[in-house]
Amino acid sequence: MAEERVPARVEDIMITSGGQQAIDLSIRTFVDPGDIVLAEGPTYPGAVPCFTTYEAQVIHVPMDGDGLQVDLVEEALDRLAAEGRRPKLLYTIPTFHNPAGVTMSRERRERLVQLAHERELLVVEDNPYGQIRFDGERLPTLYELDAGAGWVIYLSTFSKILAPGVRVGWVAAPQAVLRKMNLGKQAADLCSSTITQRFVIEYMRNHDWREHVARLNVVYRSRRDAMLRALEEELPAEASWTRPGGGLFVWATLPDYIDARDLLAMAIRREVAFVPGAAAFLDGQGRHSMRLNFSYIPEERISEGVRRLGLAVSEMIEIHRAFEGGG
Numbered sequence: 001m002a003e004e005r006v007p008a009r010v011e012d013i014m015i016t017s018g019g020q021q022a023i024d025l026s027i028r029t030f031v032d033p034g035d036i037v038l039a040e041g042p043t044y045p046g047a048v049p050c051f052t053t054y055e056a057q058v059i060h061v062p063m064d065g066d067g068l069q070v071d072l073v074e075e076a077l078d079r080l081a082a083e084g085r086r087p088k089l090l091y092t093i094p095t096f097h098n099p100a101g102v103t104m105s106r107e108r109r110e111r112l113v114q115l116a117h118e119r120e121l122l123v124v125e126d127n128p129y130g131q132i133r134f135d136g137e138r139l140p141t142l143y144e145l146d147a148g149a150g151w152v153i154y155l156s157t158f159s160k161i162l163a164p165g166v167r168v169g170w171v172a173a174p175q176a177v178l179r180k181m182n183l184g185k186q187a188a189d190l191c192s193s194t195i196t197q198r199f200v201i202e203y204m205r206n207h208d209w210r211e212h213v214a215r216l217n218v219v220y221r222s223r224r225d226a227m228l229r230a231l232e233e234e235l236p237a238e239a240s241w242t243r244p245g246g247g248l249f250v251w252a253t254l255p256d257y258i259d260a261r262d263l264l265a266m267a268i269r270r271e272v273a274f275v276p277g278a279a280a281f282l283d284g285q286g287r288h289s290m291r292l293n294f295s296y297i298p299e300e301r302i303s304e305g306v307r308r309l310g311l312a313v314s315e316m317i318e319i320h321r322a323f324e325g326g327g
């Protein structure tokens with residue numbers, strides 16, 4: 001938390017079983033069936049089952065290159081207010097978004113927190129990727145900008161800076177919220193494994209974790225660059241994609257006659273997989289998009305994977321042309 005310059009005391013924090021449980025507990029704590037939740041469109045695919053389990057009605061707010069369009073959050077709040085409704089919370093990943101690969105600008109962060117204060121909007125800020133940075137300056141977290149006013153719940157994890165297998169994450173929230181979340185935590189698993197927590201403590205004490213993260217970022221940066229180069233070479237001109245300054249993902253969008261799920265079937269035959277965009281929406285959007293991961297495999301395999309993906313896309317384009325009589 002200090003590294004993100006987020007002021008937090010031990011009593012502001014609850015350890016969870018990964019960031020995933022922190023999302024589950026925040027939704028479980030606040031959302032009753034039918035309650036409205038605002039989320040970016042696309043949102044983290046792993047948050048989707050949390051929203052559906054607690055029967056949230058999710059309204060997606062679009063993003064652009066500067067992240068969540070905060071003016072559209074305001075419009076959504078106005079629209080809902082006109083119907084006598086309001087959202088229980090906004091779930092957002094401001095930094096190096098999964099899956100969109102974009103980062104919310106400083107101006108939008110400031111405006112969002114101001115809006116949260118003006119409209120009493122609870123914001124759940126999920127920040128697993130803040131340290132996985134390749135370019136640009138660190139931006140303040142929403143939790144920091146909230147300055148203890150209590151409108152932001154902050155979540156993070158050791159999954160991306162140490163290892164996902166340790167399943168250690170955390171939430172920082174006001175005391176009253178933590179007390180409620182703690183009830184849910186007890187119902188779920190009593191407490192997170194103290195053995196893996198001890199492992200994390202020993203690691204942080206005895207190793208230079210900042211050095212480790214710096215090394216990860218060197219590796220991931222060149223993998224990101226390899227993926228961006230390969231996309232430029234292999235995807236058709238009608239496709240577009242994000243250029244993430246950090247995190248693990250590129251979000252690519254294809255012409256609207258290509259359904260990414262059909263493309264996935266073709267790509268898997270060539271031993272390439274991606275997450276189809278529809279998995280990141282609860283309202284049927286995202287059918288022409290895909291989430292591509294660049295952190296996992298070495299550069300030469302990224303180039304080969306994108307080459308095969310490009311072949312699968314060409315195949316889809318040919319099928320489309322054949323049926324549409326375009327050639």
Ligand SMILES: Cc1ncc(COP(=O)(O)O)c(C=O)c1O
Pocket residue numbers: 017018019020021023044046093098126128156157158159164167168169
């Ligand atoms: C945005 C986001 N939140 C939460 C998580 C969950 O992380 P963990 O492995 O710590 O449960 C992930 C993992 O991919 C993620 O991308």
